[in-house]
Amino acid sequence: MSGRDVIGIAKTGSGKTAAFIWPMLVHIMDQPELKKGDGPVGLIVAPTRELCQQIYFECKRFGKVYGLRSVCCYGGGNMHEQQKGLSDGCEIVVATPGRIIDHVKKKNTNLLRVTYLVFDEADRMFEMGFEYQVRSIANHVRPDRQTLLFSATFRKRIERLARDILTDPVRIIQGDVGEANADVTQIVEVFKTADMKWKWLLRRIIPFTSEGSLLVFVTKKANAEELATNLINEGHDVALIHGDMQQYDRNNVITNFKKKQVATLVATDVAARGLDIPLIRNVINYDVARDIDTHTHRIGRTGRAGQKGTAYTLVTSKDTYFSGDLVRNLEGAGQRVPDDLLQLALQNSKFRKSRYKHGSGKQISNFKTRDRPGFGATASSTTSTMASFRAAAAAGVMGGRASSMKDYFKNQYKSNFVQSSEPAAASTWNSGDGFKHPNSKRKKKSRWDS
Structure with a gap:
């Protein structure tokens, strides 16, 4: 209603047709009346003949109250009747992509007055190979138009193509994209x-x-x-x-x-x-x-x-x-x-x-975790240390937490750090192979050493 371009995605049977017909009637009523030789103000493009006829009947029913005329153009229909309806003048045209292009080429109508453009079941039109026709129709309509694309499904590839013919569109989604009707x-x-x-x-x-x-x-x-x-x-x-x-x-x-x-x-x-x-x-x-x-x-x-x-x-x-x-x-x-x-x-x-x-996927049964040993500590010592920590922590958060933490770090210190055997290096520490003395020289390993 505000004139913005729209990408409408909703589940089947949710009323997408009424969502673009009613605003179109309001839009057309605000436009100047048609003169002789003018084309339609509202153009609705649909992929199949049956869908065109269904939309046409809805436009005819709602537009009759306001004196708006509608014409349905699709392949397989009577070309003369469609030509006569377009020549007499109509505010709304519902058509398949190929047939509306045929009428424009034969100068039965023009798209100069079109300011409200709708592509219904847009993804289906792209899948049926109508991408070129859709782009051609959009390029022959004035740039200050309002364009709406509606569908129940809308793939990313098709959405990128749709954005090329829209200007700053509003994306409206009811439910998930491609969602089946929960009813x-x-x-x-x-x-x-x-x-x-x-x-x-x-x-x-x-x-x-x-x-x-x-x-x-x-x-x-x-x-x-x-x-x-x-x-x-x-x-x-x-x-x-x-x-x-x-x-x-x-x-x-x-x-x-x-x-x-x-x-x-x-x-x-x-x-x-x-x-x-x-x-x-x-x-x-x-x-x-x-x-x-x-x-x-x-x-x-x-x-x-x-x-x-x-x-x-x-x-x-x-x-x-x-x-x-x-x-x-x-x-x-x-x-x-x-x-x-x-x-x-x-x-x-x-x-x-x-x-x-x-x-x-498959669930792996009997999978047991293993505690990670500390630096310089054996697996058995770390396991016993962690067991004591868990036992102390099980006493509860209040009261036993400080003592359990203290006992844990004390046991961890005793198991990881060993006093040096050299009197001169009594103040230093050595934790095994993981940490070497600073003064010790590293011997280069020969390629023949095992």
């Missing part, structure tokens, strides 16, 4: 083979759908189609969504799932980020995610806006590389770590070394 109860099931996952799903799908909508994540498109087909053959009401589908079909699937016309949705990671479907009560990671950040976004599709949800992750013996990250994720969210998952993770040498390094 989601995570349950991990470890299986020996992949076939056991299918049997587990068949037993649980009816109880899950009776609680609410069910979202099942699969890593590959071919596996998603196979799983959806198998569930349909078993008589379950299932819809499918992945990146190779036409945008019209993808929109219909999301709409039907939101209206609860379909109880179960099988999806790839295209539905992992940003989608807000309140009816989802259970999420199943049928295949583990490619990385822990994607896992965090997956389970964040439930337990949104303070509601509770449950996420099940099905792990097989081949997923040792991911088990270590999953253990850390569960521990960071205060969730229970199953013993079989921990044993599977310990098979990964990298996780095992890092865990031992942080003090959680």
Whole structure:
């Protein structure tokens, strides 16, 4: 609200969308009205089509009260309709990086009036290879803009890139960076083979759908189609969504799932980020995610806006590389770590070394400490001296402390310092091999001496 650039990092489902839409409406209301040929005042860039549509609907709902117009631009949508909306004039544009650049190149709009720039799911855009497009968009917007970057995860490498397009940003963090939503109860099931996952799903799908909508994540498109087909053959009401589908079909699937016309949705990671479907009560990671950040976004599709949800992750013996990250994720969210998952993770040498390094490794039993001998003293004499000191000190702090210290130093002096045998050097001392007499000459040792 004060006009500062912001890096916003928060857990999934915490209201990041509202955090930049409401200040944007206030910002736009303070700007002069648009003239013919002017571009938008607020520009929101998101990585996926579904996330763009979701943000667009929120902007349209809140902006309608103030008479603000919004346009959604994304690849796969109708180019003519998007061009007409931009030409008619709009205060807010929600777009994917590539499509907004296409419209600017075709002179359908311009970025001269943009003073409020938002990059939502910024880390995802960098991971998808949109770094060049993000920098290009930022460089074509006036320098006195206000820029905001929001995400649930934000790696150091991406943060350095983000700081290049921000001016003295304020970093706002809710919880730990990349933290899983604590409102989601995570349950991990470890299986020996992949076939056991299918049997587990068949037993649980009816109880899950009776609680609410069910979202099942699969890593590959071919596996998603196979799983959806198998569930349909078993008589379950299932819809499918992945990146190779036409945008019209993808929109219909999301709409039907939101209206609860379909109880179960099988999806790839295209539905992992940003989608807000309140009816989802259970999420199943049928295949583990490619990385822990994607896992965090997956389970964040439930337990949104303070509601509770449950996420099940099905792990097989081949997923040792991911088990270590999953253990850390569960521990960071205060969730229970199953013993079989921990044993599977310990098979990964990298996780095992890092865990031992942080003090959680093997415990050495029957390890006894040894007192250090004093200079010129034998181990037995020092041990007896220390034993007398401990016995005296055990008498207590009050009263016995001075006498015990006195006895200790007296015994230490007697054991370490020996009177000289030479009358002329009676005032000197010799403590053995460790300390030589000052007048004694040091003989150079021959290389042949043993």
